[in-house]
Amino acid sequence: MSSRAPGKLTPAPRPVVARMRRNGRPRGATAASRIYTDLRAELVSLVRRPGEPISEAQIATSYGVSRTPVREAILKLSDEGLVEIFPQSGIFVSRIPVAALPEAIIIRKSLEETTARMAAEHATSSQILNLRATLERQREACAAKDREAFHQADEMFHAGIAEVSGHPGIWKLILQVKVHVDRYRRLTLPQIGRMSEVIAEHEPILAAIEQGRPEGARAAMASHLERLLDDISEIQMLNPEYFDQPT
Amino acid sequence: MSSRAPGKLTPAPRPVVARMRRNGRPRGATAASRIYTDLRAELVSLVRRPGEPISEAQIATSYGVSRTPVREAILKLSDEGLVEIFPQSGIFVSRIPVAALPEAIIIRKSLEETTARMAAEHATSSQILNLRATLERQREACAAKDREAFHQADEMFHAGIAEVSGHPGIWKLILQVKVHVDRYRRLTLPQIGRMSEVIAEHEPILAAIEQGRPEGARAAMASHLERLLDDISEIQMLNPEYFDQPT
DNA sequence: ATTCATATATTAGTATATTAGTTGAGGAAG
DNA sequence: CTTCCTCAACTAATATACTAATATATGAAT
Structure with missing residues (x-):
C-alpha cells in the first residue's frame, strides 16, 4: 500500500548495535526547545488566545532565528493539541475542546x-x-x-x-x-x-x-x-x- | 527570566480571533506523516532493534525526499521515546527502559x-x-x-x-x-x-x-x-x- | 605498546530558497 | 444584487546549503 521505498532493511555499515553510551545530553539547549518552552507558557497562560493565528515567520524574526527551529517547536505543540496546523493555510491556537x-x-x-x-x-x-x-x-x-x-x-x-x-x-x-x-x-x-x-x-x-x-x-x-x-x-x-x- | 524576544505581544494585523473553520484536514497526507507511520511500525515491530543507529540522510534518500520531513518524523518519535537523539552525534533506536x-x-x-x-x-x-x-x-x-x-x-x-x-x-x-x-x-x-x-x-x-x-x-x-x-x-x-x- | 594530540569524517542543528496549496478579494457574467 | 471565476498574496511543506559539535581514525611522542 504505502510506497515504502526500497533501500536495504539493515544496511548498517557499522555494528547493528552500536556503541553503548554517548554524551548524556539528549537535547536541552537547542533554540527549538527554548522557543517551545516559551510558546507553551504563552499558550497555557492564554497570552495567546484560542483561535488566534500564529505566524512562524513572525516568531522567527522576533527571536532572530530562522523558521526551522520555530517550526520544530510548533510541531511539538501541535502534538500536544495546543495549536492546530492547517496545511498550506495557517497555524492557530487551538480552541478549548470542551x-x-x-x-x-x-x-x-x-x-x-x-x-x-x-x-x-x-x-x-x-x-x-x-x-x-x-x-x-x-x-x-x-x-x-x-x-x-x-x-x-x-x-x-x-x-x-x-x-x-x-x-x-x-x-x-x-x-x-x-x-x-x-x-x-x-x-x-x-x-x-x-x-x-x-x-x-x-x-x-x-x-x-x-x-x-x-x-x-x-x-x-x-x-x-x-x-x-x-x-x-x-x-x-x-x-x-x-x-x-x-x- | 526566559529571554522572550521583544516583538509586539498581539501585533495581529487581522482580527485577533480569526475565521472560524478551515478545511477539515489537519495534516494527514504529508510526506512527514507517511514516514512517521512507517518508521513507527518498524520500531514497535522491532524491525529496527534497540540501540541501532538511525541515519536521517539514509532514510531521506531511500524515500527520495529531503532530510526535512524525515527529521520531522524522527522528532515526533523522539517525543514518544522510541528514538533518542544525541546532538551533533547521532540518532538511535531507544533501548527498552525496563x-x-x-x-x-x-x-x-x-x-x-x-x-x-x-x-x-x-x-x-x-x-x-x-x-x-x-x-x-x-x-x-x-x-x-x-x-x-x-x-x-x-x-x-x-x-x-x-x-x-x-x-x-x-x-x-x-x-x-x-x-x-x-x-x-x-x-x-x-x-x-x-x-x-x-x-x-x-x-x-x-x-x-x-x-x-x-x-x-x-x-x-x-x-x-x-x-x-x-x-x-x-x-x-x-x-x-x-x-x-x-x- | 600506550597515550595523547590532531585531523578528518559524520552528524544534528539551523539558515535560506523553492514549491505548491489555500484564502479572500475583486471583477465579470448572470 | 448575486454568483462564479480568476488572480494575487500568503501560508505550510519541502529542498538545499551551511555551521558547529562530536566521534573515530591517524600518527607522533613517550
Missing part, C-alpha cells in the same frame, strides 16, 4: 486515585513532612490571596504524592492530559473562596497517607477531583469563541 | 479499571454483542494459533470497552503509554499457552459488563492486567543489549 474536558478529568482521577493509594502504602516520615510543608505553603498562599503561589503549591502537592507513590512518571502524564482543563480554568475562574475548600480537601488526603490508610487516601483524592468535574459542568460561556463546540 | 515498564502497566491498569467500570454502567445490547463478537474472533485466532490475529482481537477488545465506557480517548492514551511494554513483550514472548488464559480472563470482564456489575468488571479487569505485571517481573535477559538498565 467535549474532551470531562474525559481528561476522569483520566486524572483514575491515575491520582492510584498514586494516593500507593503513597499511603509506603510513605516515609520525611516524605510526609515534605507534603505537609507543601500544604502549609499553600495555606499561606491562600491567606495572602496569592493565586499564583497557591496554584504552584497545589501542583507541587499532587506531584509530591505521585513521587511518594514511587511513580513520578504518572504526574508527568497527568500534566500532559490536563493542559486543556488548565486553560479552561484560567478563563473561567475568579474563585477566591474555592481556595480554602481545596485546602480542606487536601487535608484528609494527607491525613490518610500519614496514617497509612490506602483506601481512605484513594477515596479522599477521588472526591477532591470530583469537585473539579462539577466545576467544569457549570459551563460558563463567557467567551464562546474560545471554545470548540459541536454546536 | 525500569519504566511497571509504571506503564500500573497506568494502564488504573485507566482500564475505570473504562471497565463505566462500560458496565451503561452498555447497550448492541455494544455487548460487538464485544462478544470480538472475543469470539479472538477465540478463533487462538484455535488457529494465529498470534497476529489474536493480538489484534485483543487490542480491539480493550479498545471496545473504552468505546463503550464513553471515553475512547482513554484507549488512545493507553496506546501511547504501553508502547515500550509492547516492544518488551514482542522480544520475550513465545507464550502460546498464554493465549487461552487471556481469553479465560476476558470472559468474566465481559460477563460483568453484560450483567451490569461495575465493581465486578473493574475487579476482573484489574486481575487481568495484574497478570501482565507478573509477566514483566520475570525479566528474561535474553538480549541484554536491547534493554536500558541502571546496572
Whole structure:
C-alpha cells in the first residue's frame, strides 16, 4: 500500500548495535526547545488566545532565528493539541475542546486515585513532612490571596504524592492530559473562596497517607477531583469563541 | 527570566480571533506523516532493534525526499521515546527502559479499571454483542494459533470497552503509554499457552459488563492486567543489549 | 605498546530558497 | 444584487546549503 521505498532493511555499515553510551545530553539547549518552552507558557497562560493565528515567520524574526527551529517547536505543540496546523493555510491556537474536558478529568482521577493509594502504602516520615510543608505553603498562599503561589503549591502537592507513590512518571502524564482543563480554568475562574475548600480537601488526603490508610487516601483524592468535574459542568460561556463546540 | 524576544505581544494585523473553520484536514497526507507511520511500525515491530543507529540522510534518500520531513518524523518519535537523539552525534533506536515498564502497566491498569467500570454502567445490547463478537474472533485466532490475529482481537477488545465506557480517548492514551511494554513483550514472548488464559480472563470482564456489575468488571479487569505485571517481573535477559538498565 | 594530540569524517542543528496549496478579494457574467 | 471565476498574496511543506559539535581514525611522542 504505502510506497515504502526500497533501500536495504539493515544496511548498517557499522555494528547493528552500536556503541553503548554517548554524551548524556539528549537535547536541552537547542533554540527549538527554548522557543517551545516559551510558546507553551504563552499558550497555557492564554497570552495567546484560542483561535488566534500564529505566524512562524513572525516568531522567527522576533527571536532572530530562522523558521526551522520555530517550526520544530510548533510541531511539538501541535502534538500536544495546543495549536492546530492547517496545511498550506495557517497555524492557530487551538480552541478549548470542551467535549474532551470531562474525559481528561476522569483520566486524572483514575491515575491520582492510584498514586494516593500507593503513597499511603509506603510513605516515609520525611516524605510526609515534605507534603505537609507543601500544604502549609499553600495555606499561606491562600491567606495572602496569592493565586499564583497557591496554584504552584497545589501542583507541587499532587506531584509530591505521585513521587511518594514511587511513580513520578504518572504526574508527568497527568500534566500532559490536563493542559486543556488548565486553560479552561484560567478563563473561567475568579474563585477566591474555592481556595480554602481545596485546602480542606487536601487535608484528609494527607491525613490518610500519614496514617497509612490506602483506601481512605484513594477515596479522599477521588472526591477532591470530583469537585473539579462539577466545576467544569457549570459551563460558563463567557467567551464562546474560545471554545470548540459541536454546536 | 526566559529571554522572550521583544516583538509586539498581539501585533495581529487581522482580527485577533480569526475565521472560524478551515478545511477539515489537519495534516494527514504529508510526506512527514507517511514516514512517521512507517518508521513507527518498524520500531514497535522491532524491525529496527534497540540501540541501532538511525541515519536521517539514509532514510531521506531511500524515500527520495529531503532530510526535512524525515527529521520531522524522527522528532515526533523522539517525543514518544522510541528514538533518542544525541546532538551533533547521532540518532538511535531507544533501548527498552525496563525500569519504566511497571509504571506503564500500573497506568494502564488504573485507566482500564475505570473504562471497565463505566462500560458496565451503561452498555447497550448492541455494544455487548460487538464485544462478544470480538472475543469470539479472538477465540478463533487462538484455535488457529494465529498470534497476529489474536493480538489484534485483543487490542480491539480493550479498545471496545473504552468505546463503550464513553471515553475512547482513554484507549488512545493507553496506546501511547504501553508502547515500550509492547516492544518488551514482542522480544520475550513465545507464550502460546498464554493465549487461552487471556481469553479465560476476558470472559468474566465481559460477563460483568453484560450483567451490569461495575465493581465486578473493574475487579476482573484489574486481575487481568495484574497478570501482565507478573509477566514483566520475570525479566528474561535474553538480549541484554536491547534493554536500558541502571546496572 | 600506550597515550595523547590532531585531523578528518559524520552528524544534528539551523539558515535560506523553492514549491505548491489555500484564502479572500475583486471583477465579470448572470 | 448575486454568483462564479480568476488572480494575487500568503501560508505550510519541502529542498538545499551551511555551521558547529562530536566521534573515530591517524600518527607522533613517550
